[in-house]
Amino acid sequence: MKAPMLHVKNLTLRRKGVAVLDDVSISLPTGQTLALIGESGAGKSTLAFAAMGLVRPPEVELQGRLMVGDTDIVTAQERTLRQLRGARMGMIFQDASAALNPCFTVLEHLAEPLRRHQHLRKDECMNRAVELLASVGIADPEARLKAYPHELSGGMQQRVMIAIALACEPQLLIADEPTSALDVTIQAQIMSLLLGRVRALGASAIFVLHDLALATQVADRVAVMYAGQIVEEGPAAEVLNHPRHPYTRGLRASAIEFDAERLSPIAGVVPSLSAMPPGCRFAPRCAQATTQCSTHKPSFAAIGNVGVSCWNP
Amino acid sequence: MIEAHITHPELPLFSLLDIEKSFPIDQGRRRLRALDGIRLTVRAGESLALVGESGSGKSTLVRVMLGLETPSNGRILYGAHELAVFDIDQRRRFAREVAYIYQDARGSLNPRMSVADLLAEPVRLHGLRESTEIPNRVDELLSMVGLPRDVRFKYPSELSGGQVRRVAVARALACEPKVIVADESVAGLDVSVQAQLLNLLRDLQRTQGLAMVFVTHDLSVAAYLCQRLAVMYLGRIVEKGPTREVLEQPLHPYTRGLMKAFPRFDAPLAVSLQGEIPSPANLPVGCRFRSRCEYAQADCAQVDPTQRQVGDSRYLACLHPLGYQAVQSGAPAGALG
Numbered sequence: 001m002k003a004p005m006l007h008v009k010n011l012t013l014r015r016k017g018v019a020v021l022d023d024v025s026i027s028l029p030t031g032q033t034l035a036l037i038g039e040s041g042a043g044k045s046t047l048a049f050a051a052m053g054l055v056r057p058p059e060v061e062l063q064g065r066l067m068v069g070d071t072d073i074v075t076a077q078e079r080t081l082r083q084l085r086g087a088r089m090g091m092i093f094q095d096a097s098a099a100l101n102p103c104f105t106v107l108e109h110l111a112e113p114l115r116r117h118q119h120l121r122k123d124e125c126m127n128r129a130v131e132l133l134a135s136v137g138i139a140d141p142e143a144r145l146k147a148y149p150h151e152l153s154g155g156m157q158q159r160v161m162i163a164i165a166l167a168c169e170p171q172l173l174i175a176d177e178p179t180s181a182l183d184v185t186i187q188a189q190i191m192s193l194l195l196g197r198v199r200a201l202g203a204s205a206i207f208v209l210h211d212l213a214l215a216t217q218v219a220d221r222v223a224v225m226y227a228g229q230i231v232e233e234g235p236a237a238e239v240l241n242h243p244r245h246p247y248t249r250g251l252r253a254s255a256i257e258f259d260a261e262r263l264s265p266i267a268g269v270v271p272s273l274s275a276m277p278p279g280c281r282f283a284p285r286c287a288q289a290t291t292q293c294s295t296h297k298p299s300f301a302a303i304g305n306v307g308v309s310c311w312n313p
Numbered sequence: 314m315i316e317a318h319i320t321h322p323e324l325p326l327f328s329l330l331d332i333e334k335s336f337p338i339d340q341g342r343r344r345l346r347a348l349d350g351i352r353l354t355v356r357a358g359e360s361l362a363l364v365g366e367s368g369s370g371k372s373t374l375v376r377v378m379l380g381l382e383t384p385s386n387g388r389i390l391y392g393a394h395e396l397a398v399f400d401i402d403q404r405r406r407f408a409r410e411v412a413y414i415y416q417d418a419r420g421s422l423n424p425r426m427s428v429a430d431l432l433a434e435p436v437r438l439h440g441l442r443e444s445t446e447i448p449n450r451v452d453e454l455l456s457m458v459g460l461p462r463d464v465r466f467k468y469p470s471e472l473s474g475g476q477v478r479r480v481a482v483a484r485a486l487a488c489e490p491k492v493i494v495a496d497e498s499v500a501g502l503d504v505s506v507q508a509q510l511l512n513l514l515r516d517l518q519r520t521q522g523l524a525m526v527f528v529t530h531d532l533s534v535a536a537y538l539c540q541r542l543a544v545m546y547l548g549r550i551v552e553k554g555p556t557r558e559v560l561e562q563p564l565h566p567y568t569r570g571l572m573k574a575f576p577r578f579d580a581p582l583a584v585s586l587q588g589e590i591p592s593p594a595n596l597p598v599g600c601r602f603r604s605r606c607e608y609a610q611a612d613c614a615q616v617d618p619t620q621r622q623v624g625d626s627r628y629l630a631c632l633h634p635l636g637y638q639a640v641q642s643g644a645p646a647g648a649l650g
Contacts, residue, residue, distance in 0.1 A: 039503040042510050154367075155589055180501075183366040183530055185586040188574040210503065213576035241578060254508035256533040257578070258560055263537070265508035269473070 005204035013063035018051050018273045020046050022228040033205040035219035041270055042225040044208045046176050053081040069146050087117040090165030091222045092175040096157035098150040104161055114169045138247040145229040154208040155186040166197055173198055191218050212255045214241045224248045227281040228272055234306030244313040246286045288312050316320050319338055324392055327355040332378055333386035345594045347373045349548045360525040362535030365545035368590045371528045375494055409439045412485035414495040416476045422469040428480055431467040435487040454483040492524040514598035527598055536560055544568045547601045554627035564634040566606050608633055
């Protein structure tokens with residue numbers, strides 16, 4: 001078995017003393033895709049940003065191990081990380097219009113990683129940029145090179161973001177809600193493009209998503225996060241179609257489908273990170289909670305090929 | 314001809330007759346046609362969803378319906394009266410009876426007013442309660458939308474995204490309206506909060522007998538909330554009918570494409586529609602969906618299909634609808650799908 005692309009062990013991330021990620025462990029085999037799902041504030045994006053080495057001490061306190069390939073992100077020098085980011089790891093942000101620099105053309109955006117990491121000359125950059133734009137399905141790529149971000153539609157901007165992230169053929173791609181600002185028709189186009197490119201490169205990918213159905217469609221594995229912890233993790237179809245953790249079940253019952261009769265949303269709201277209950281963090285909203293749940297933290301246990309953190313799965 | 318006259322004895326609340334709305338572009342040299350040939354009715358107690366991609370004209374249509382924009386052509390009737398020639402009293406009554414929930418709920422609430430003030434304002438302005446009764450009414454409104462009483466003294470900035478939208482719903486209800494018009498009111502929320510809000514809106518619509526016009530890009534939200542569905546593409550309603558029927562057997566290729574693009578638990582990712590919605594400044598000649606339609610034929614480039622009636626209750630703007638014969642002969646749904 002090959003070494004995992006992402007290996008996180010007992011990772012705790014504190015921001016101003018508050019644990020935003022609490023004892024998170026997860027491993028992603030090389031060549032697979034992982035979806036992080038959960039509600040806002042669950043720590044999905046924080047975990048993705050941490051893996052990219054974008055949230056690091058002294059801004060936050062990090063404990064535990066966070067390995068991407070054979071690099072320890074927690075202890076690595078900033079210089080090492082700069083060599084990784086854009087070359088071996090690519091990132092796609094939620095809001096492409098905000099992530100692209102309004103003063104730079106598409107070509108300038110694409111040329112930056114190529115010059116920085118692959119030391120291409122100007123004309124080589126130009127040719128490669130055209131190839132990259134064509135590979136993300138942009139028609140007439142030569143003409144688009146001179147365009148500024150505001151001249152592109154939202155879907156086009158996200159395609160350019162993908163081209164930038166994949167410019168140096170990274171081994172790990174991290175996409176934070178890559179399609180939440182787009183129409184479903186464009187979402188389908190972008191996600192299938194992303195998956196196709198990731199598979200063509202033999203890369204691994206982490207998608208932060210809020211759409212459960214989309215997660216079953218694009219991810220091999222899924223990790224469900226709640227209040228800074230992973231509560232259930234396993235093969236995507238298994239976890240989302242046969243959820244074991246009450247929170248995953250609640251998410252599933254809240255997810256709207258065409259033939260939904262009546263939605264049964266999870267009661268209550270996520271507790272504040274600074275006032276977490278001592279036992280299971282989901283206990284106050286859980287219909288099956290027992291006294292044990294509110295006093296003792298459940299440990300992560302394997303049921304078949306799925307890991308669940310619950311006393312009564 | 315309004316379809317409602319035939320099926321319904323009383324007048325519909327809203328009748329939109331061949332509405333066109335265009336905006337000048339290029340220093341007035343050209344006009345961008347945002348709405349074109351819109352025919353639509355909303356009856357009392359009925360819920361209607363307007364669905365389509367961004368740029369299809371949903372929000373413009375709502376703004377025209379509310380009188381916030383004047384149509385370039387066509388007429389809007391509210392009851393028996395024409396919106397364009399309302400006098401001051403009619404305008405006031407219209408403002409009370411038709412409540413609008415803005416897309417940006419937080420932005421629509423004055424940040425310097427507490428929740429209690431925000432809810433009391435419409436009650437007071439429309440003189441719906443004695444001033445001594447207003448605090449009770451505020452409590453009543455809060456409980457209708459499932460908010461605890463202690464949010465009364467909070468300001469919008471102190472509320473979560475879900476709570477802000479509930480306040481916006483309560484403010485709409487404060488006017489005791491006949492129609493609620495909501496623009497993307499559940500977009501961008503977490504699934505469990507979205508589900509809570511959807512249940513609230515559906516219960517309100519059913520128990521209060523309100524009519525509702527719900528603008529959404531999400532077909533499943535439309536299916537959950539609304540009995541009728543109008544699918545828009547580039548300023549035109551391309552398909553309209555009872556939601557269940559339309560979703561069980563979409564006749565317009567665009568409706569089917571939209572449905573198939575939806576992420577599902579039981580089907581793989583499908584790219585059903587290629588390309589993007591063209592700019593309304595350069596409308597394709599002929600059928601405006603033709604550039605993305607996999608069923609387009611030669612005549613689609615020449616003829617611009619207008620809305621026509623298909624079967625009892627469905628309307629369609631397409632020259633070569635999917636499974637059209639199946640509908641006419643009453644064959645089972647999806648026969649040609």
